[in-house]
Amino acid sequence: MIHAVAAVAAVALSAVLVAVFPRSILVFLAFQASLLFVYVSRIPAWLRGGLLGIALIVLMPLIGFFNGYYLEVATQVGIFAALALGLNIVVGLAGLLDLGYVAFFAVGAYSWAIFGSPHANLIFGGGFPLAPGWFYVFLLVGLGVAAATGVLLGLPVLRLRGDYLAIVTLGFGEVIRVLANNLDKPINITNGPKGITPIGRPPVIVGIPYNEAFYYLVLLIVAVVIVVNRRLEDSHIGRAWEAMREDELAAQAMGVPLVRAKLMAFACGASFAGVMGVVFSAKQIFINPESFTFLESIGVLAMVILGGMGSIPGAVVGATVVTVLNLQVLKGFSLWLNELKNAGVTLLGYSLANLPTQLEPAKYERMVFGVILVVMMIFRPQGIFPARRRQRELAQAKRDAAVVPP
Amino acid sequence: MTALFDARAVTKRFGGLVAINRVDYTLEHGISSIIGPNGAGKTTLFNVFTGLYEPDAGEVTFRGRSLVGLRPDQITALGICRTFQNIRLFANMTAIENVLVGMHTRVPLGLWDALTHRPHFRTVEHGLWQRGAELLERVGLRAKANEVARNLPYGDQRRLELARALASEPALLLLDEPTAGMTQGEASHLMGLLRRLVADLALAILLIEHNMRVVMEVSDRVTVLDHGEKIAEGLPREVQGDVRVIEAYLGRRTAARNPHAAP
Numbered sequence: 093m094i095h096a097v098a099a100v101a102a103v104a105l106s107a108v109l110v111a112v113f114p115r116s117i118l119v120f121l122a123f124q125a126s127l128l129f130v131y132v133s134r135i136p137a138w139l140r141g142g143l144l145g146i147a148l149i150v151l152m153p154l155i156g157f158f159n160g161y162y163l164e165v166a167t168q169v170g171i172f173a174a175l176a177l178g179l180n181i182v183v184g185l186a187g188l189l190d191l192g193y194v195a196f197f198a199v200g201a202y203s204w205a206i207f208g209s210p211h212a213n214l215i216f217g218g219g220f221p222l223a224p225g226w227f228y229v230f231l232l233v234g235l236g237v238a239a240a241t242g243v244l245l246g247l248p249v250l251r252l253r254g255d256y257l258a259i260v261t262l263g264f265g266e267v268i269r270v271l272a273n274n275l276d277k278p279i280n281i282t283n284g285p286k287g288i289t290p291i292g293r294p295p296v297i298v299g300i301p302y303n304e305a306f307y308y309l310v311l312l313i314v315a316v317v318i319v320v321n322r323r324l325e326d327s328h329i330g331r332a333w334e335a336m337r338e339d340e341l342a343a344q345a346m347g348v349p350l351v352r353a354k355l356m357a358f359a360c361g362a363s364f365a366g367v368m369g370v371v372f373s374a375k376q377i378f379i380n381p382e383s384f385t386f387l388e389s390i391g392v393l394a395m396v397i398l399g400g401m402g403s404i405p406g407a408v409v410g411a412t413v414v415t416v417l418n419l420q421v422l423k424g425f426s427l428w429l430n431e432l433k434n435a436g437v438t439l440l441g442y443s444l445a446n447l448p449t450q451l452e453p454a455k456y457e458r459m460v461f462g463v464i465l466v467v468m469m470i471f472r473p474q475g476i477f478p479a480r481r482r483q484r485e486l487a488q489a490k491r492d493a494a495v496v497p498p
Numbered sequence: 499m500t501a502l503f504d505a506r507a508v509t510k511r512f513g514g515l516v517a518i519n520r521v522d523y524t525l526e527h528g529i530s531s532i533i534g535p536n537g538a539g540k541t542t543l544f545n546v547f548t549g550l551y552e553p554d555a556g557e558v559t560f561r562g563r564s565l566v567g568l569r570p571d572q573i574t575a576l577g578i579c580r581t582f583q584n585i586r587l588f589a590n591m592t593a594i595e596n597v598l599v600g601m602h603t604r605v606p607l608g609l610w611d612a613l614t615h616r617p618h619f620r621t622v623e624h625g626l627w628q629r630g631a632e633l634l635e636r637v638g639l640r641a642k643a644n645e646v647a648r649n650l651p652y653g654d655q656r657r658l659e660l661a662r663a664l665a666s667e668p669a670l671l672l673l674d675e676p677t678a679g680m681t682q683g684e685a686s687h688l689m690g691l692l693r694r695l696v697a698d699l700a701l702a703i704l705l706i707e708h709n710m711r712v713v714m715e716v717s718d719r720v721t722v723l724d725h726g727e728k729i730a731e732g733l734p735r736e737v738q739g740d741v742r743v744i745e746a747y748l749g750r751r752t753a754a755r756n757p758h759a760a761p
Contacts, residue, residue: 320613327612327623328598328605331591335599338588345548345582347574347603347666356609481592481646 096135102126103143107151114158117424120165123147123155124416131405148311153304163307165419167375170310171368173411174317176395177404178364181321183393184402184479185330186357187337189258192245192265193392196362198272198384199241200234200369202282205379208292214280227294230370231313238366239359246358250351253340265389272381287380291373310371314408317364321404324360333357334402391418398468400475409476417464422457429456500562502526502702503547503578503670508556510539510546510726517542519726520556525670529696531705531713533737534723535746540706541583543723544672548580549573560670575603579668581659583675583706589648593639593658596647597630600665630665637661637691653684660688664695670702671695677709685709689716714738722746 106123113119130143156163175197182190206212208227212220249260276284296305324330332353335343344350373379391414399410429444436445503525510518517539532540545551547558549570558565565573579600588596605626611619634640637657642650647658656676663671673692677685689712695701707713713720714734722730722737724746730737737743 323612323615327619328602328607328626329609329612331595331599332602334591334595335588335602338590339586341550342582342586342588343599344570345550345574345580346600346662347571347579348599349569349571481590481595481644 095133096139099126099130099133099135099139099143102129103147103151107147107155110155110162111158114155117420120155120159120162120420121416123151124412128409149308153307156304156307160303163303165416167303167307167310168419169412169415170307170314171372171375172392172395172415173408174310174314174364174368175392176399176407176411177314177317177321178361178368179392180361180396180402180404180407181324181333181364182357182361183396184407185325185337186333186354188354188357189254189261190358190361191258191262191386191389191393192268193261193361193365194384194386194388195245195265195268196238196241196365197369197372197388198268198381199362200238200366201373201379201383202272202288202369203234203237203366204230204370205288205291205373206281208374209288209290211280211283211288221292224292224295227292227370227374231367234366234370235363236366238369239363241366242358242360242362243355245362246355250354262386262389265384265386269381269384269386272384282381285380285382287378287382288373289378291377291379293374293377306375313367313371317367318404318408320360325404329353329356337402394465398465398475400478403475403477403479406475406477406479413476414461417461418457422460425460426457500559502561504557504559505547506557508543508546508553508558510542510551511554517726518546518553521723521726521728523721523728525702525704527696527700527702528718529692529703529705529716530719530721531707531717532721532723533707533710533713537725538723538746539726540723541674542726544580544674544706547672548578571603574666574668577667577669578672579663579666579670580672581656581663581674581676583678585652585655585659587647587655587659587662590646592644592646593634593650593661594627594630594643596658596662597633597665598626600662601626601629601667603666633661633664634658636664636695652679656680657688660691664699668701670704672704674706675708676705677707677712682711685712686715692716 103126106119106126109119110123127144127147130140130147133140152166153163156166175193178196179190179193182188182193204227206215207220207222208224208230209221245261245264249257252260272282273285275281276286282288293302294306294309296302300308332343332348335346335348336350336353340350343353372383376383395410395414396407397410398413399408400406433444433447436443438444501524503523505521505523507520507522508518509516509520521543523543532543534540542551546553547565549565549568549572553566556566560573560576560578563576565576565578568576588599591599605622607619607622611622631640631643634643637660639650639654639658639661642654647655650658656679660673660676663673676692677688680688692703693716696703705713705717717734720730720732720734720737721728722740722743724742729742729746730740732740
């Protein structure tokens with residue numbers, strides 16, 4: 093009972109605080125922390141689901157009215173959560189270390205960018221951009237194209253494992269980026285480093301502001317991705333993936349067809365990235381190869397590892413932590429250091445205003461991020477929410493020896 | 499009528515080493531054993547039979563169907579399953595999940611079923627779990643169904659591997675040193691279990707075993723390998739008295755001095 097009251101109070105209080113202090117990053121962090129608190133607290137499932145639902149469906153868009161940037165952050169978190177969940181299948185469940193995951197994201201993004209902008213006229217002559225409604229069709233097109241790309245990557249690397257596989261996927265990611273960079277001749281497909289713009293925005297239901305509608309779209313996709321992830325994990329397919337991760341040879345000897353299972357893992361993981369790529373390009377209106385660098389792949393991998401490999405809540409929390417850290421905490425930290433510097437604060441008799449430009453606070457961001465990762469791996473290598481083996485209810489040896497799957 | 503399992507002139511080389519040299523092996527029902535000194539090629543033979551290695555020469559058939567060139571998972575689907583000498587469980591999965599992976603080739607579901615979760619999927623999945631629990635019951639691990647395999651004691655891990663192999667509904671079960679590291683009591687208990695399996699499930703079992711007491715007690719037929727060649731085959735007591743077998747185990751001079759010693 094006390095848990096329930098505390099959970100409700102935490103969400104309500106932090107939401108009100110955000111409304112009162114819309115500029116304070118700390119208050120918004122408190123709101124996020126309250127959601128995490130609701131997730132881990134011992135309350136009935138309906139209350140937990142209800143609170144999270146209200147917070148994400150009602151409160152978050154309302155917060156967006158007070159500070160639009162927060163909604164932007166939430167949308168970004170959603171996009172990266174879907175990416176992390178996709179990579180979680182490949183790396184966490186199937187144990188195939190993929191360092192070029194962002195390639196699938198790029199493939200999805202370019203598929204809508206080309207046809208959703210006037211750019212396609214350069215290739216096909218005329219008739220573009222497609223009507224905005226096509227965006228929703230392209231969610232499926234992005235899914236299909238990325239899944240096919242996943243199979244394409246999977247085929248040559250089937251015999252590789254571990255380090256070798258990682259190197260090849262890294263190369264694949266770079267190949268896709270370099271292709272995007274150079275496919276402006278002889279036929280201008282990607283417009284090279286200049287990128288493609290303006291990319292069509294999806295039409296939304298009348299009456300809902302565009303940003304809110306877009307947030308809902310991302311939320312819906314993430315929800316679908318989570319359901320798909322869970323169903324795969326709780327099926328013979330998910331078990332085959334995990335068996336492959338644990339011992340490839342034994343898995344094959346027990347009847348798991350490795351080729352099929354690996355290709356399916358690559359295709360499933362890639363398809364999520366493909367869908368989010370389409371969403372991303374519509375959100376940004378402009379994309380160029382710079383959005384799909386190796387660092388992005390590593391970022392998504394960091395989310396999966398930080399959250400806990402093979403764990404669905406882990407992937408979501410990892411995506412939230414990394415995104416919020418990058419967009420808000422580290423930015424806020426830099427701003428604060430800059431303020432100190434500009435105010436000429438002295439530290440141990442040394443005026444921060446004399447700091448050489450090489451040591452500008454904005455340059456610490458990545459360093460702080462790196463330090464956090466290192467510390468995390470030393471003290472909690474299994475991640476924030478490690479994958480837990482679900483304890484199944486096993487009706488004790490009655491006559492039918494029934495086992496109840498969840 | 500063709501034999502259940504038949505290998506003809508199987509040869510496997512690793513570089514210059516001939517690990518298996520023109521071995522013939524025919525198998526019907528009941529429990530058969532392969533024995534031989536270390537390095538005789540017993541496990542290599544298993545790996546050829548289960549498709550982990552492709553033979554350099556020879557033919558392997560199961561129920562009249564050639565196995566040469568098939569992948570291990572295809573061979574498992576046809577009805578041959580195995581355990582490993584150095585236990586190879588899925589360490590971070592629970593006991594029952596290990597068994598469920600063993601059923602993979604018998605699951606009549608696809609990707610679409612898993613995604614849509616339609617009633618058919620749930621019924622089938624429920625059946626799988628039920629059968630998994632029954633198999634664990636059979637090997638005496640029912641109470642440990644939810645334990646992570648890594649945390650099980652050694653003897654339990656061996657029995658879990660057996661349950662996992664049984665889950666694929668094999669007609670022929672290959673066990674690579676199933677009693678290794680077990681006490682004599684545990685080993686006898688396991689052999690009792692194997693005999694019951696043969697009786698209940700109409701199963702053929704092929705053992706690699708070093709524990710001679712176990713081999714002589716349980717086997718209907720014993721085959722002796724040495725340096726990749728079959729040197730003797732027959733009823734346990736026939737093999738026991740074979741001079742070449744004693745030579746292989748003890749060396750020529752000892753064998754000459756003591757022609758009736760058991761290997």
